[in-house]
Amino acid sequence: MTLSKSSVRNRLLQAMSEDDFARLAPHLEPVTLSVKQVLVEANEPIEYVHFLEAGLASVVAISPDNERLEVGHIGREGMTGEPILLTVDYTPHQTFIQVAGSGLRIRADDLSAAMEGSPSLKGLLLHWVQVLMIQTAQSALANGRFAIQERLARWLLMCHDRMDGDDLPLTHEFLSLMLGVRRSGVTEALHVLEGVKIVRTSRGRIHLLDRARLEEIAGACYGLPEAEYARLIGLPLKN
Amino acid sequence: MTLSKSSVRNRLLQAMSEDDFARLAPHLEPVTLSVKQVLVEANEPIEYVHFLEAGLASVVAISPDNERLEVGHIGREGMTGEPILLTVDYTPHQTFIQVAGSGLRIRADDLSAAMEGSPSLKGLLLHWVQVLMIQTAQSALANGRFAIQERLARWLLMCHDRMDGDDLPLTHEFLSLMLGVRRSGVTEALHVLEGVKIVRTSRGRIHLLDRARLEEIAGACYGLPEAEYARLIGLPLKN
DNA sequence: TCGGTTCTGTACGAATTCGACCAAGAGAAT
């Protein structure tokens, strides 16, 4: 019994035609995804590509002296392993699970074969690559031109977009890695948000209370990749 | 009389098969490129794609409040207008000429058509997209984790890779825009390099004296995208 | 040659962020 399109929650799968979905469905395999699980290892061949159904994955760049920084943010609106879409077998970046969830995986070969047979499928997935590029560029802009407060706000918004409720299971330590700042810098910035009741925090979790005001704080730092997603994929990133 | 492959200096054109080159050649049109010329305007349809032969172009992200920052760096190793390769018609980023030069332009439609007819051509150009993505990610990493001195070194190296001599025609003002720092910060960082005789500067020019030591200063900030270029395109980025 | 524009050198205090540290709290494991 193969999957039906109406039962999947991944927005790329939802966005494709019945035909294209039918090409992939026989090869899709449900998997659960646990925190810190590595989906794409740096410099190792990509065997599976994952369409996320729930949870959150990060693409991180790793410098030779082991500095790390998030350069991509993927939830149920997207898929991991984008080099496969560009006929590239591996990448120096690593992709791993930040927030546990589930997904549908497919062998890279099977996906490539399906794309070869369907220009519309290929088009959709290449559009997804474009969204990822714009997202990465936005990260570069954020890191270069915006303060911690704004970057934190952006990150929380991106995370919230991809989660079901308003609870984000994140530690300060973890956020500091993603944002490329020191841990107590995250603590301080979160206290500011908590002080004006935009979030409420407890150990290992951040509860979002007022998304509208968080967007105000993020300001120009947030929104552009999300708008491009809607334009290019044809569905809003967040329900 | 169409172009011959041996006469072009663009490395993507050099890297493709005679067959693929022959598909493009009839549509390629030589153009000179002057400083500040816009090759891809933000949010406007991309009409032409440019294979650079000399000079340098930058892709910049523009935030709603008009902050700007370089997120891509393209010389004769590449081409502009990468959204076309992803079947995307326009992009929120702008691409313009930083260092005057020349190139071969082709109508976006003609390039798309040529790609449709040749998997190998499509593969090569998609590999180029991957290189650009890694470069953008590296910019994000650089902006987030490295100091001005290292970022400046990285930028000078990237520029030098794409120029013919050791003279880089760049103003401090311009570098400050690219790096996302204030102008006098660039002046100070350049003085450091000048003090140890890695560069010599004069109004509007930076003359590179000792590339090896500049690479040492850039450290982990430089090199990864360049290595991926060689791997994926099959030619070294710099001769 | 002159006047205007662009570019560079330099200075100042202010703001941000860092790095390193320690102590207290929360939860998990025994």
Added chain:
DNA sequence: ATTCTCTTGGTCGAATTCGTACAGAACCGA
């Protein structure tokens, strides 16, 4: 209940970078 580990709150001085300002130098066009 006790111990251990992870997470958070908070501090310190130091380093980096900022914003702004101004003056002189180099270049350009008339």
